Amino acid sequence: MKRFAITLLPFAAGLLLAAGVFELLLRQLLWTTGGPGQASTLVRRLDEGSGVSHRDARGIRVAPPAPGPPILAIGDSFTEASQVNDDEVFTARLQSILGVRVLNTGVAARSPADYIVLAPKLKRELQPAWTIIQFNDSDLTDDGFVSSKAHFEERNGKLVAVAAPEAHVGRVSRLLGQLRAHSALINYGIARLELFHAGSHMPPLFRGGVVEKLTNPLATPRDNYPVETELAMLSAAYDGRVTFLFLPPFREEQNAVEQRVLAYCAAEHLSCVDFRTTFDDFRRRGRSPYGFTNSWFGRGHLNAEGHRAVAELLARELRTRLRTP
């Protein structure tokens, strides 16, 4: 027994030491402090971009104070922008250009149905003078109709926005959540396990292959989605004081959804910013607004250059809409 313990002790000590080193390392690379209802900091330096983002207790990305009624920016991970630092996000840059507070409430995986459901609360609490709504083509089509999150649904021949179903948190999940909140090793370990598990559906096993796309029976093929109705609902939810920010893919040509968004904006005289208008400039310079040195070129989320271009584009549009100098 004693001999066994003597053999085992250095082994166990080595394992513990390695776990400790990785705990410290992961806290520098990918870690969140704070939680719902608290100020939070997200460190993200590992896989896509390298940024530290701070949010206040309301979930708004921290920025210097600015006068006047604010501009509200809502969107998904492209607006949340955890890949870049606070001062590099398009909302922070737009604020410094316009001199007006821009509130970034972007949350990853949100969709246009969320923005409609959340509109009364956001308007009441933040009282925006204007709202920027960011989306891309899949937000208005496939992703906007996934029933496991906030989504659009047809009821009695009318399109309605349905809130996300309440997530059931069991005892095990709650315990895991607490463990994840206290240890980067456990947190990222579980996240990796989920990635491997998700990948295990890909042939061969968790390597490469094609992920099966979620399909929505309501409106396939893609051209049949009620894009115009969705836009009308979004605009109405924020009293028409809205700028739509459309983020198309860099490497693809304009598709039917994008054309319909632009046509609808023109027909209804809505404020609409198509990020594609900057692409020629990027191409001329051999640069891309999407992607990072630690991910891809031309794909993924907006990089710092992309955020700067979005801010400049929005500033031009909002100056005319808000008549700021």
Add this chain to the structure above:
Amino acid sequence: MSFVSIRFFVFLAAILGATAIPMPHRRKKLVLCIGSSLFYAAWDYRYLALLLIISVIDYWCAARIAATREPRVRRFWLTASIVSNLAILGWFKYADFFLTNLNGLLRFSGHEVALLGLLLPAGISFYTFKSMSYTIDVYRERIEPCSSHLDYTMFVTFFPDLIAGPIVRASVFLPQMTRAIGPTRERMLHGFSLFVIGMGKKLLIADHVAVVANEVFATPAAWSSATAWCGLLAYSLQIYCDFSGYSDMAIGTAKMLGYDLPENFNMPYIAASVAEFWRRWHITLSEWLRDYLYIPLGGNRKGQLRTDVNLLLTMLLGGLWHGASWNFVAWGLLHGIALIVHRAWRRAAPQSRVPRALAWPLTLLFVMLCWVPFRAINLDGTIAMLRSLFGLGDGRNVWWPVVLAWGLALAIAGHLIGMALARGRNPLAIADAEVVVDPISGRYLVFRMRTIAGAFFVAATLLAIYFFGAVESSPFIYFQF
């Protein structure tokens, strides 16, 4: 079933568990045969029969060869074995290539032959070569014919090297048949150490830099010269770490079961000549081509011109072995020409030696440039990539992928350790790693984990693979060959 998948880990645990159970030796072989067949069937069960047919044909032909002293009859059965192996390989791998080129020639006549559209059986190039080596060696009387069909089937179907090598010769594997099968503490340590090293090469380097290589080679004309070089460097790293990583995992898996597979890579990118590169790169294929193609063609025994022709032919066929495409032929041709030039240089100036400091970068540059046709989709892609590399294209996109820097740093660190080991030093002694020099598998490290540093090193390596290894990645490159 990829070596870096949960399904494989479960499969391996089951096989190790089954072979650890005390039972007759013959039954353990049967377990391995069935396990290997299941492993192969996991890709496509329809081609399992093909694998077994090859094993029956070659076992039978070798038995007929050994049964007679009549040279004509022996030659007949050898020819039958070679022709049947090459026919199977040719039908499944090269028929559509041949028909596509035929259609190209017939284009003006208005005729077109329909393509067969056959699915390439996984590992066919590897196991046909492996099996052919047996009948040829029996014919040459270098080995005794295998006395048991079960042993031979186990040799052909042995799952660690079945899909992507190393190409194990019968003369190396069959003598190990008398060994006790199954894991022991020592075997597990050796096998685990090699497996972890291989997995690290694959997941920490190859799969990360693959993103860069795939991105650049997908649209070669779009990139600036600097980024094109990044893409080429990434592919050079990817193919080495992917293939040598697979070989390490195969050798490690075989060791856990009690078998030694031959070394397949020995730091090829430190080679200072193309000839040296081929002594370090895909060693089992180079040696197979040397012994079963180059030497039978006459080798260097029939004059300089014939030697050069033999070299060129061997490399052309070696290129074609990789895949049914003119790109692979071009790759083989370039290496063949380089070997001829190297020989000519050695003949013209036998005393003068190019300093290693100059010869190494030149060789590396040549090898890297040869990867262009190897990786490019077609001839147009090759030309576009070469134009981008030398700044002759219109591409402007600039991208400095940081994963390439990380991959390169890891690969350089690995090579420095490897070079120290080759000089008899052990820089990882502090991590309780022991250098083993195996007559078959070459030089490798075994992590003993008896000290805190040893356990820390192994745990940190495994955690690094788990946390930082690529999740989204490509299958092993050599699976397609």
